[in-house]
Amino acid sequence: MSIKINRFFGVLLSCLIFVFGFYNLTVLADNRVFLDLKLQFLGEYQLTDTNYQNTLIGGFSGITYNPEKNLYYVISDDRANFSPARFYTLKIDINNEKINNITIENVTFLKDEKGENYLPNTSDTEAIAFSPRNTLFIASEGVFKTKTPPFINEYDLDGNFKSSVRIPDRYISKEEEKKGIENNLGFESLTIKANGIMDQDPFRLFTVTESALVQDVDLNNPETILRSRLMHYVINPFGDPVLVGEHLYPINSPSLGVFFNGVSDLLALPQEGYLLSLERTLGLRGYGAKIFQLVMANASDISTQKTLSENIDNITSIHKKLVLDLQKLGIKLDNLEGLTFGPRLADGSQTLIMISDNNFTKNDRQKNQFLLFKL
Template identity: 30%
Template sequence: MKKYPLFLGILMLFFIFSCSTTRKTANTGKDFGQLKLIGQYNVPFNFPYKGTLTGGLSGIDYDAAAGQYYLICDDRSALNPARFYTAKLYFSDKSFDSVQFTAVTTLLQPNGNAYPNSKTNAALTPDPEALRYNAKKHCLVWSSEGERIVNEKDTIVTNPGVYEITTDGRYIDAFSLPAQFRMQATENGPRRNGVFEGLGFTPGYKYTYVSLEEPRYEDGPRADIRDTTAYTRIIKYNSATRQPVAQYAYKLEPVAFPATPPNAFKVNGISDIMVLSDKKMLTIERSFSTGVKDCTIKVFITDLTGATDISRVNSLQTDTHFKPATKSLLLDFSSLGKYIDNIEGVTFGPVLPNGHQSLVFVADNNFSPLEENQFFVFEIVP
């Protein structure tokens, strides 16, 4: 979603390193750890790279074999064709030195063409938000939020989607879209800019989880400054068949601050997930209120164990007999004492020279000079 106009945390992790897939993974366990901030790096505003403007970095994933990061850009082909970048991040257990872009790749439609911008064909314009690298299949999976514009001049309704592509951007296939997540001109289904913001694979890549940023219309109101019991959804897919196998309810925190003026835009939702095991994941909740410069970013350890499969539940307002996922706060970025922007991506990075795992976050600046393309690197201290 676009933003409109603990320095220490407890992390229950143990590390599993897979030689067969080269993916660095972690499961929650009984061992406690702490998050220690190594450093921060900001990419300059509108930094030019190979004929494109960098910015809008909305998802990040690490390819351990190549030692590189994939970064999806949420430019809706307005500045340059929809795309993703690869980059190198240079850091140790003591400092974070720089980010170097190494390639830019255009996302391609099934017909092999680049995606058009909204002026050319709004119905085909994507809204890229999340990206993950599947080291087992050597391919990428990315998500689009679609579009929903309903006013006196236009009605543009485009479904969100999750797509599997090659590492050079060519379309392979789409994940099946459950009927509950089809965009509609009426106030049904997903809200605009509140759809597929996060995704991740279970260890071994058997399942793919996809998170909805905000509640569907049928599932109740959006998060507000008071606890409004705002529930969004997490979808579980079979990665091989790309078919959904379950859905789970996730309760959002209230919006952190009132907006100024009071009726101005404010939001809280899931901006990304990082899957830890078959049942556990990190969830990032990003709260923003007009009139407040910072975003409020909270990271939770979320557990789906015992949560109800709500695939057949159309409305979480009318059918309240379900058990949502449980969650516990891992990190509140406000504890860092720094300006925190629109963090929308998280990934495990490499093992540090001291043997500890790294954790990397990226913020989307929405191509605004008032916002920042931030990278934060943490060390996970056992």
């Protein structure tokens, strides 16, 4: 009994330090500047396998790294139409600053709260993040035609449902109200920032909508489509996840010839209060992608803001800085949707891996593309 009590108070103290530490950082936000980050492109790899254990390979929409096992978990956005909702476990051989080989080690089917495979068109899993407690957080955009709401759930490494993260009602679509996530423009992103040293220490989870919510768009003002919402949760070892902040994320204005752009993924940096974001575009020149550095400091909390479709001069958005425009790499980009850190290279620098969603095309127009960078 005493061991359990001591653990409880130890965890409680960790939570208090965590929360108050966060707000102290916010107070010191005026001293924040962008980090001096550079991404060096090291090479491309294409996974040509089409089937694995009777599943159709494709729809790679998110990737996350397990450093202890040196394995990657990749989520497929198949709505259980080709094969059951699933993630793949990958081994990526990185040597001499290039990807030498990628092998699929396993496929894991996700189970719902009843312990059953998801029925067709009841999930659209787009993002995945490995947590300090050896679990996976997975986000689904929801499916409009079956009126299935979005979710952010926690699963064990065998795909079994463990818990859910409460999503505010303003993100849930209802026919009688003009609100919620737009069709297929929901939670494409998910990242975790962990500071603790024990698996029961609290950690943070971030997600941002791919595009603006329905209530945040004024059809007479196209600029409002670029106003996404980023949510910041604290995940505790006891109790429900707590939404501690919601912020305006300004999507980059499209260049000439681009007819779609949105946020595909987030990645928390080791430095406190900094993230990377991946914005993916589609236009007359094909696919494009940009990596931005984000600074959370001083961003206004918009959790009580019913709409962003009006004047937002009183709102301080997340600060952004372009790190890399991938269209300048000199390679043909595919539908890039996910990014994660990998192992460190021999020189101590950090690797970063990006993946593409081939949309389950049956020809060579789209591929399962992996891009390797040095940060």
